[in-house]
Amino acid sequence: MSLAEPTTDAATEPRLAEQPRRRPGAFGRLLRSELRLVLGRRRAIVLLTGLALVPLLLGLVLFVTRDTALAGQGPGFIAQVTGNGLFLVVAALFLCMPFLLPLCIGIASGDAVAGEASTGTLRYLLVVPVGRSRLLLVKAIGALAFAAAAVAAIAVVGLVAGAALFGVQDITLLSGTTVPVGESVLRVLAVAAYVGLSMTGLVAVGLFFSTLTEVPVGAMAATVCVAIVSAVLDQLPQLSAIHPGLLTHHWLDFAELLRLQPDWAVLGQGLAIQLAWVAVFSSLAWARFTTADVSS
């Protein structure tokens, strides 16, 4: 972040948090510039474009092959896509969830603080008249905004491509019941919202790793590793006792929204686990960031 504003006490390095004098409006300005940076830089645009291409490519492939012998094959919700464009959103999210989405979110959140540290801009940021806690909050909001943009990119492109290629009809739920178009769209949007909220825990983990190191690649890799290790542990029946608490365990519970009567307790449980990860790792990130010495 190169938009650090000059302050009267710019010369003294802050020893602990809240040292720069607070100024009204500084937080808002910092947040705006952070969002511009996180969503506007070339890296972010490339990542978001890549994610947006997934539903587009998937839709085109399914459109081209829909009259061949290969139609209707594939994992998850692929088979339903050709019958109803709304399922393109669900299928694309389902395909991106195990790896692509955590990867992009790991890149953005792992870079949040460590990226500034590696380019030497972090200490300029610390002299902005905004405390370290608030600075971390700005970074967290930036990373969350990227996660939301990533899910939205898949969902919006999926919705548009699906509607254009296959049309939007009433969807048939997993239970075999058909619900009207309006409710169908709502349900699919709820799926996207649940997927987005499921990523918050990973954002917090990435933010924590980002405060530990000045090497952004390290923080990004560690974040992606957490998601992958969690998914691997989730496969081991020997560890079934810890499964409900794993970061990735409830990710696929979005399917609950496609059942006849969604069990809100199941969805609530998934979101509660994300909240727990957010609470633990954002407090760790806060403790680390507000006590760390920043020399670069």
Added chain:
Amino acid sequence: MTEKTRPLSARAARRARWAVPTVVGVVVAGAFVGPALVANADSDLPDLTPEQLLDKVAAAGPTALSGTAVYTARLGLPEIPLGDIAGADPVNLLGGSSTLRVWTDGTERSRVALLGATSEYSVVTDGPEAWTYSSDDEEVVHYTLSKADRARFDAMQEHARGDGATGTSGMAGVHGGDLPTPQEAGREALARAEQDATITVEAPTTVAGRPAYQVVVDPTSTTTLVDRIVVAVDARTWTPLRVQAWSTTDADAPALEMGFTDVSFASPPDSVLSFTSPPGASTRDVVVPMPSARDMAQARPDHLEGGLPDGVSVTGTGWDSVVELSDVDVAALVQGDPAQVAQGFRKTFGSRGAQELYEKWVPAEGEGPVPDLDTAALYDSLTTPVDGGRVLRSALLSVLVLDDGRVLVGAVPVDVLQDLAR
């Protein structure tokens, strides 16, 4: 880190900050572990004798309810790691844990759904009609009775209503795609309890957050594989909430366990209990022959399939009874009926190599409740060869399939079946 140069107070302040994540961690752990510990608190239910309890259950009858049940099987069958690959499929009930969602109006309409991660297998029963829907292959199977049977069924329903009994089992027991539910299994177990078993009442427990009595059915027989059956009965509605079947071969965990994790006793909405085939789904109609009154009397839940044809004999009584079927062409059964396969779902691949490979592994199959699984291979992996046939050993049930076409089934060890077969 330049720890040394800092004043003491600053260092203390730094340390205090690390206390925050520690506290948060403890609070989070407490929030998730705490309720589980509190839930085991004892409830003070008045003491009841086993007879009083059974009377209450019988008098209450089935009620409308909806809930989530978890089914766990530890039958000691060879591992078939299909659950994650095949999605929601009744074959998963052979081992491991499955989640079921249950809705019933307490009379003759119900819906039971077996949940997979991103799939669902539903069984909807409406009086003499039933549908199964599998979201994986979008196939509807519609089970109906023939006209004559339908008339007989309606007459029986009238009769049953007069008796105060129910007709729920009318269709449910007939077709093959049925899914088990705790309340029905519990009722079944308690209804049979008075024969050849001692019944005791254990300390009350909590199931699905509700106080429940525990009835223990202990077979008097010592030969049977069933050690005891424990039924937890809701103390307010007298609905069985959990059934555990313990095997003599495993004293640590029940071989079969099915219980509600969440239940409410409100009438489910009509939209849940009705079924219309979704557009685009393949529909198959199956006319189910209704078993004769004699078959119905003989039919017991031990059977792999309800409604058995002639050529069935039962030896032994109560828990030791062994059902013998003669002239069963098991080979044809496991290969599937070729006529049915023709109209079934076949996978086609773009490449010829893939097609050949697929057909090699999935020969003439693709039908019934196990869509993509070769039942012949399943049969081979579940059973072991013995003298003159094959046996299936499980914690609760043994099946002996003889080469001469006889099949013996019973809740007894395999050697008992072999002695009988001689």
